[in-house]
Amino acid sequence: MGLEQTIIDATKDIFVNMIMMGATPGTPYQGKGEALIDSVTGMINLAGSHSGLLAIHLPTQAALEVSGSFLDLEIEELDDDVLDSIGELANMLAGNIKAELDPTGSSIQLSIPTTMHGDQYNIERIAGTSSLCVPFYLDDGDFVIELQLT
Amino acid sequence: MDIAKYLIESTEEVFNTMIFMEVSTEGCMSEGKESIFSHFSAMIGLSGDLMAMISIHCDAYIAMDIAGAMLCTEFDDVDDDVKDAMGEVANMLAGGMKSRLLDDNIDTTLAIPTTVMGKGYSISSPKRGNRVVVPFDLTQGRFFVDMKYSMQ
Known part of the structure; x- marks a missing residue:
């Protein structure tokens, strides 16, 4: 199974079962460290x-x-609860993707999540990795899951 | 295990032996839920017996000064070389932490460094878990070493 599908399955699983929102995947693309606005x-x-x-x-x-x-x-506003839950979301997504990449559970380890927010910032691609991005559409909004892997 | 002490030792070691810049610190900020406002960050994850994210946060001009001192050149822009150099600083710092933790029988694996830059963004940590932030002063200005961690 391709990485794109792994990301899509992991994300849909969490959105349907934990967040109770539908998320429709769009076309995957290679990330180039595009600026993130607000x-x-x-x-x-x-x-x-x-x-x-x-x-x-x-x-x-x-x-x-x-x-x-x-x-x-x-x-209504960006507070610690929001930042915390978005970090937890990254943690759960990584857990699901890890389960797919590493069925024995012993060869990949996760760090702890970090959340950042701001008006404009770029997350650079790590040298020597490929960046796979999958956009998802909500009823009212969208988001991107990015996986950088060596 | 004294994370603040290890962070200070590791940072001083990297700056003294690899970057050749004088750093000083008055010790860690109150351990808490600081939100750091930053223009440049290099960060790297640690996992294993202890899970952590170690970051260096600073203004863009400090990143250029540190990278310039390390590579013996001058930068007037945060280009790929600056990002790579700061990622390497984070990597070396994490290496110093890994060996100190190992002395306490805490085995960890390093991930690979990521850099973030922007006109202004804040970085916050999960509510569960611990965080230590140590400000360091250079003659040019200040940078922060930030470690969020939780034991497995």
Whole structure:
């Protein structure tokens, strides 16, 4: 199974079962460290047989909606709960992808998630890795899952 | 295990022996939930017995100064060489942490470094888990070494 499909399955699983939102995948593309505008990013490192980074990039509005649905709360502004839940989302996604890449569970390890947000920032591609991005569409908004792997 | 002490030792080691810049610190900031406002960050994950994210945060001009000192050149832009050099600084710092943790029988594996830059962004840590932030002063200005961690 290709990496694209692994990302799509992992993301749909979490959105349907944990966040209770439908997420429709778009066409995967190679990321080039595009600027993220008014966004929130949750990210986590993978180390071991596969080394790299898993990130979820959401426009701030989509981050509010996703974390609101996840936490079952009305959320109106970017607060610690939102940042925390987006980090946790990256953690769960990485856990699902790890399960697919590493069925024995022993050869890939995850770091802890970090969340960043801002008006404009770029996450650079790690030298020597490929960056696979899969866009997803929500009813009202979108987000991108990025997997950088050596 | 004294994470703040290990971070200070590892950072001083890297700056003294690899970058040849004088750094000083007055110790870590209160361990808590600081949100750091930054223009350039290099970060790397550690996993294993302890899971962590180690980052260096600074202004773009400090990143250029550090990379310039390390590569014995001058930069007037944050180009790929600066990003690579700062990623390498994060990598060396994580290597120093790995060996100190191993002395405490805590075995970890390094991931690979990532850099982030922007006009302004904040980085925050998960509520669960611990965080140590140590500000360091160079003659040119200040940078922060930030480690978020939780034990397996």
